Structure formats: structure tokens, C-alpha cells
Amino acid sequence: MPPLLLASTSPYRRELLARLRLPFETARPEVDETPRADEDPTALVARLAHAKAIAIARQRRGAWVIGSDQVAQFEGRALGKPGDRAHAIAQLSSMSGRAVQFRTGVCVLRMDADGAFHAHEALDTTVVRFRALADEAIARYLDAEQPFDCAGSFKSEGLGIALFDAIQTDDPTALVGLPLIATARLLRAAGFQLP
Template identity: 50%
Template structure:
């Protein structure tokens, strides 16, 4: 009997990524405080929040394997917030022009019944083209990425801002590292390729 998969996210992008596994899953929106601890590194933050999101499932489900994920973008060792306004987005993107932004994605798989959780952090680098003000302004008008950390949507027109992407799994950038997730699920006895037959 294969376990129920549960995604601790209401993000349509993460849900869309998980459908690539061609396995049924349920989802819910975890309600947690995402405030960083003062002594926490960005890696510790995303690891803690992704596991915390997964553990929230015990309020909604009695059993299943829960997938939690959290992501931050780093530039010059500073966590990037959401810009919220066009002016802030232009500032962020102007600073990134010709530079590299690192995304850290926390990923946790939690078994409700056993209480076991495995959590890891997957890095991914995005190097930006040298961008003109006109390009940045046009991009902001086109996509209005004001609710996105880093002021861009890589799953949309934001891909045109980049010189190159560096990492093990391009899905990581959108918020769910599927290659790593396959390995974590295997630790719980779930082989994504064969478990639809069991």
C-alpha cells in the first residue's frame, strides 16, 4: 500500500511541479510564522521552515508523507525580500545586473505516522545579464513581479533576464527540487518510477 503524498503548499507552481511525478497527492496551506531567528543562517532558516510547514500536516491528516518547501534568495549575503512596489523592483533588478543571485530551497519530507522527517537544502545560482534601465522597466511593466522575492518570475518572462542558470535541477528555482525530492521519497520506501504499479 503506497502512502498518501501531501504537499504543504498552496503555490500553484509547486503543485504543477509535483504533477510531473504522475502520482496522486493532496495539498494544504500551512500557516506558520516565517520570521527568521536572529542567530539563524539562511540555510538554517529554509531548513527549519520547510520542516515546520510539513509538520503542520498533522492538524489536517492522520497519515501520509508530507512535502514541505521554503525558499530564500540571497544577494551579497543578504536575504532578498519581496519588492512590493515597482520602484523597489527596479532597484533590486538594477543591483543584480551582471551579478549572481543564489537561491536556497529547503526541502523536507515528513512521515505523519512515524514522526520521521528528512530535511535538506538545495542551492541554485542565477546569473543576470547586464540589463539596461529600459529593459528592467519594460520587464516590471510586463510581469509586475512585486510579490516575488528577487523581483522576477523565472517560470515566466523573467527567464529573459538571465545570462545563465547553475544548479543540479532547474525545478529548484521554481520552488520544488524534484531530483532531490525523488531521493528523499526513496528514503521512505517510495520509488516514484515504480510505485504507481504497487
């Protein structure tokens, strides 16, 4: 098989992809992640997953590249990574007692020597229902995990799970940033042998 690259330096995505036990490398895609005017979150994650894969495929022709992106959608708008404590408090406070949709796009793509692209793509939607969160609970959580680099201000694979009433999903790994059920399906379509 051609080499496999993950177009991400996210430790969360790297850990997830390692579960599939395929050899892979990681590479940082240089992609402008600014949403376009009137671009909805579903279109945004699909475009960015594709763009990240293309950015690395152009550097490593012949390799299969996995690109992924995730956006939290709340009240019709995209919530990004909070970046700092104040923004994380605002995000979690606004989501308290409410449902939030997490859109995760994944693209498995290869660029041939002649410049032709071969792509397999998927989109996952996970709905998270937050429990009612008191200010003190939010502060305790942020002190414990500092999830400032995570869309929605939490780490579901860690203590963030305690913030929820329920998760509705077809793929429990999607919320962490890489839907492995879809990724495995796309890799099999690309010719990789998985169980």
C-alpha cells in the first residue's frame, strides 16, 4: 500500500487513528480555516477536511492522506475552539442544559503523479445534551482539564463526559475528532486491509 498520512498534529486524532493499527505519519496542513460568508457548519467541515487532505497530498503525491475537521453547531452558528478560559466559560455557560450538534468531516484522499485526485469522504453528526451546569461546576472542570484547544470547551474522552446528560451518535469516536467507523470504511474503499 502507498504511505498513509494524517493531515493533523492533533494528539487526539493521532491516538484515534493508531487504534486501526496501520502505519502512518502525521503532517501539519497549512489551511486557512476561516468560514466563508454564509457557509453552514456542515459545508465548512467538509470543505476543511478536504482542504487539509489536499494540502498534504500535494506535498506527498501517491500517499493516501486523511483530513478531518470538527465544528460544534449551537443555535445555528459554529462554535470553535475557545482558546482561553473566558471563552470556555462563555461556551459552557451558553450550552448548559441544551443540545449541541458536533459536525465532523473526514476525507481520505490521494493525488496521483499526474495531479488527479481520488477522494472518499464522510460526515458525522453527534448530538450532545449538556446537563444544567452551575458556574462552580464549570470552573472545577476547566481547572481540571483546561480544554481550551477543543471545540465546545470539553474533552469527552476525559472528565468532560461528566458535563453531559446524553450523547446521540453513530460513532462514539467522532466527538473526539476523528470518526473511526467512517474512517475505516473510507480506508477500506481506498484499498487498505482492515478487519
